[in-house]
Amino acid sequence: xxxxxxxxxxxxxxxxxxxxxxxxxxxxxxxxxxxxxxxxxxxxxxxxxxxxxxxxxxxxxxxxxxxxxxxxxxxxxxxxxxxxxxxxxxxxxxxxxxxxxxxxxxxxxxxxxxxxxxxxxxxxxxxxxxxxxxxxxxxxxxxxxxxxxxxxxxxxxxxxxxxxxxxxxxxxxxxxxxxxxxxxxxxxxxxxxxxxxxxxxxxxxxxxxxxxxxxxxxxxxxxxxxxxxxxxxxxxxxxxxxxxxxxxxxxxxxxxxxxxxxxxxxxxxxxxxxxxxxxxxxxxxxxxxxxxxxxxxxxxxxxxxxxxxxxxxxxxxxxxxxxxxxxxxxxxxxxxxxxxxxxxxxxxxxxxxxxxxxxxxxxxxxxxxxxxxxxxxxxxxxxxxxxxxxxxxxxxxxxxxxxxxxxxxxxxxxxxxxxxxxxxxxxxxxxxxxxxxxxxxxxxxxxxxxxxxxxxxxxxxxxxxxxxxxxxxxxxxxxxxxxxxxxxxxxxxx
Amino acid sequence: xxxxxxxxxxxxxxxxxxxxxxxxxxxxxxxxxxxxxxxxxxxxxxxxxxxxxxxxxxxxxxxxxxxxxxxxxxxxxxxxxxxxxxxxxxxxxxxxxxxxxxxxxxxxxxxxxxxxxxxxxxxxxxxxxxxxx
Numbered sequence: 001x002x003x004x005x006x007x008x009x010x011x012x013x014x015x016x017x018x019x020x021x022x023x024x025x026x027x028x029x030x031x032x033x034x035x036x037x038x039x040x041x042x043x044x045x046x047x048x049x050x051x052x053x054x055x056x057x058x059x060x061x062x063x064x065x066x067x068x069x070x071x072x073x074x075x076x077x078x079x080x081x082x083x084x085x086x087x088x089x090x091x092x093x094x095x096x097x098x099x100x101x102x103x104x105x106x107x108x109x110x111x112x113x114x115x116x117x118x119x120x121x122x123x124x125x126x127x128x129x130x131x132x133x134x135x136x137x138x139x140x141x142x143x144x145x146x147x148x149x150x151x152x153x154x155x156x157x158x159x160x161x162x163x164x165x166x167x168x169x170x171x172x173x174x175x176x177x178x179x180x181x182x183x184x185x186x187x188x189x190x191x192x193x194x195x196x197x198x199x200x201x202x203x204x205x206x207x208x209x210x211x212x213x214x215x216x217x218x219x220x221x222x223x224x225x226x227x228x229x230x231x232x233x234x235x236x237x238x239x240x241x242x243x244x245x246x247x248x249x250x251x252x253x254x255x256x257x258x259x260x261x262x263x264x265x266x267x268x269x270x271x272x273x274x275x276x277x278x279x280x281x282x283x284x285x286x287x288x289x290x291x292x293x294x295x296x297x298x299x300x301x302x303x304x305x306x307x308x309x310x311x312x313x314x315x316x317x318x319x320x321x322x323x324x325x326x327x328x329x330x331x332x333x334x335x336x337x338x339x340x341x342x343x344x345x346x347x348x349x350x351x352x353x354x355x356x357x358x359x360x361x362x363x364x365x366x367x368x369x370x371x372x373x374x375x376x377x378x379x380x381x382x383x384x385x386x387x388x389x390x391x392x393x394x395x396x397x398x399x400x401x402x403x404x405x406x407x408x409x410x411x412x413x414x415x416x417x418x419x420x421x422x423x424x425x426x427x428x429x430x431x432x433x434x435x436x437x438x439x440x441x442x443x444x445x446x447x448x449x450x451x452x453x454x455x456x457x458x459x460x461x462x463x464x465x466x467x468x469x470x471x472x473x474x475x476x477x478x479x480x481x482x483x484x485x486x487x488x489x490x491x492x493x494x
Numbered sequence: 495x496x497x498x499x500x501x502x503x504x505x506x507x508x509x510x511x512x513x514x515x516x517x518x519x520x521x522x523x524x525x526x527x528x529x530x531x532x533x534x535x536x537x538x539x540x541x542x543x544x545x546x547x548x549x550x551x552x553x554x555x556x557x558x559x560x561x562x563x564x565x566x567x568x569x570x571x572x573x574x575x576x577x578x579x580x581x582x583x584x585x586x587x588x589x590x591x592x593x594x595x596x597x598x599x600x601x602x603x604x605x606x607x608x609x610x611x612x613x614x615x616x617x618x619x620x621x622x623x624x625x626x627x
Contacts, residue, residue, distance in 0.1 A: 009597050011572050016536055016592030017579035019550055023572045023596065041584060088570060095550050095577070098592075099584050168530075172597060 003141020012101035030084035041099025046073035054087035063118030110214035129197035131211035140213035144195030147180035155179035159196030509621030545578035564605035
C-alpha cells in the first residue's frame with residue numbers, strides 16, 4: 001500500500017511573540033502517522049518541541065536546520081502508529097518568538113520512519129532545492145517541506161516527480177518574507193534519496209528544507225501500538241484472511257492471554273511444530289483434559305523422554321493393547337519391580353512364547369512347566385516316580401511339589417478305582433469279597449531325602465478309607481437286591 | 495489552477511482592556527462555502543506586559559473553534575499563546591500589529607462558522623479582527 005497524506009494544517013504568526021501554536025487534526029486513524037514541522041524566525045537552534053493531545057510527545061526532532069544567514073530554525077518530528085481520534089498538535093517555542101509557524105499532517109499507508117534529512121541552501125534562480133540525501137532500506141513514502149527564508153517574498157515549487165500538498169495550492173506561511181511548500185512522493189525505491197523543490201523566484205534565495213521517509217505498509221510489517229487497554233474488537237467478528245503462512249512473534253514474556261479463556265476451534269488436524277528446545281511449559285502445571293480417547297502416534301524413533309523421569313499415576317486399571325507384532329522392548333532390559341503378588345490372567349490359548357526359548361529364572365519358587373521337552377535338552381538329574389510314571393525334577397523343592405500334587409489327586413484316583421470295583425461285583429449275588437484298593441507306588445531319588453514314608457502313609461490311608469466305604473456300599477446293595485428277589489418269588493407263587 | 499480567495503472580515507473586537515479570565519466567544523456568521531483559512535489580525539499597544547525574556551510567561555491564549563452545522567456544535571481548530579515579550583518585525587523593529595494565519599480544509603461546506611475565545615492570564619490591551627480568505 002502506497003503512502004498518502006490524509007489531512008494537513010498550518011498555523012503561522014508574524015510579529016506577536018508566540019510561545020505555542022496548535023492545530024487540530026480531526027478523526028485520525030489508528031496506525032497512521034503524524035508529521036509536524038516547526039519554524040522559528042528569531043534565530044538558530046531554537047529548542048522547539050512537538051506533541052499532540054492523543055499521542056503525547058513526538059520525541060526528539062528528526063533534524064534541526066539552522067539558517068544562520070537569516071536567523072531561522074526549522075525542526076520536524078514524526079510519530080508512527082498513532083492512536084486514532086481527533087487530536088490537537090502543538091509546537092512549543094522556547095521564547096516569545098516571531099515569524100513562527102507550524103505544519104502538521106496525518107500520513108496513511110506507512111509504518112516507521114526509514115530515513116530523514118534537513119538542509120539549508122542558497123539556490124540560484126531555476127535551480128533545484130535539495131533536502132540532502134538520506135537512505136531508506138525499504139520502499140518509502142516521502143514528505144518534505146521547504147521554506148523560503150530570504151527577505152524576498154516568494155514560494156518554492158514542488159520538484160519534478162513530487163506532488164504538491166493539495167491543501168496549499170499556493171503554499172503557506174505566506175506572510176511577507178516567508179513562504180513554504182509541502183510535497184510528497186509515494187513508493188520511493190530503497191536507496192539514497194532526497195527531496196527536491198524548484199526555485200522559480202527569479203533570484204538567488206535561501207531555502208530551509210526538511211524531509212522524512214516512512215516505510216510504506218507494503219514494504220514491511222504494519223505496527224499497531226494501542227496504549228494499555230485501548231484495543232477492543234467488538235461487534236461483528238472480524239474476518240482475517242491471509243494468503244500465506246503468518247507468524248506471530250511476540251518478544252520474550254510479552255504475550256499474555258488473560259481474562260476469559262479463549263476458545264480455539266480447529267476444523268481439522270493441526271500441527272504444532274516447535275524447533276528444538278523451544279517449547280517450555282513452566283509455572284503452573286497445565287491441565288490437559290481429553291473427552292475421548294487420545295492417540296499419540298510418534299513416527300519411528302521420534303519419541304524420547306529424557307531428563308527427569310516422568311511420574312505416571314493411574315487411578316484405576318489401565319489396558320495396554322498392542323496390535324499383533326507391534327510391541328518391542330529393545331535396548332537395555334527394563335526392570336519390572338512389584339511390591340506384591342502379581343497375576344497374569346491369560347484367556348484360553350492366548351499365550352504363545354515362540355522363537356528362542358525364554359529362560360525363566362525364579363529366585364524363590366520356580367514355576368512348573370510341563371509339556372514336550374525340547375530336543376537335545378539334557379535330562380535332569382533327579383526324579384520322582386508315581387506308579388511307574390517318572391517325573392524329572394531339578395531339586396527337592398520341585399519334587400515336593402509333585403508329591404503334594406500326587407496327594408491331592410489320590411482321593412480322586414481312589415474314587416475312580418472304587419467305581420470300577422463296584423461295577424465288576426454287581427453280577428455276584430451270593431457274597432461280597434473284601435475290598436482292597438491298591439495305593440500307587442511312590443519312589444524318588446534318594447539324594448532328595450524326601451519324606452516318602454509320610455507321603456505313602458497319607459495316600460495309603462486315603463485308599464484304605466475308600467476301600468471300606470466301597471465294601472460297605474456293596475453289602476448294602478447286595479442286601480437290597482436279595483430283598484427285591486424275594487418279592488418277585490412271592491408274586492410268582494401267588 | 496489554484497483558486498483565489500479574497501480576505502473577508504467576519505467580525506472585529508476593537509482593542510480594549512482585557513482582565514484576567516475568559517472573554518468571548520466572539521462568533522462569525524456563515525463563512526464562504528470555499529475558503530483556504532482564516533486570519534486573525536491582532537493589535538496591542540505600549541501597555542503590553544513585558545517580562546523576563548529568559549522566562550516568558552503567557553499573557554493571552556486565543557482559541558478558534560469551527561462549526562460545520564451553523565453553530566450547533568463546535569470543535570477546536572487552532573490556538574495560539576502569546577507571551578509577555580515585545581512584538582517586533584522580522585528586522586527586530588517594534589510593532590503593535592501581528593497576523594495569525596491558519597488553514598482550513600477547502601471542502602465545499604455550507605454552514606461553516608468560526609468563533610474566537612480569549613483567555614487572559616495577565617491583564618492586557620488587545621484587539622482582534624477575524625477574516626476568512
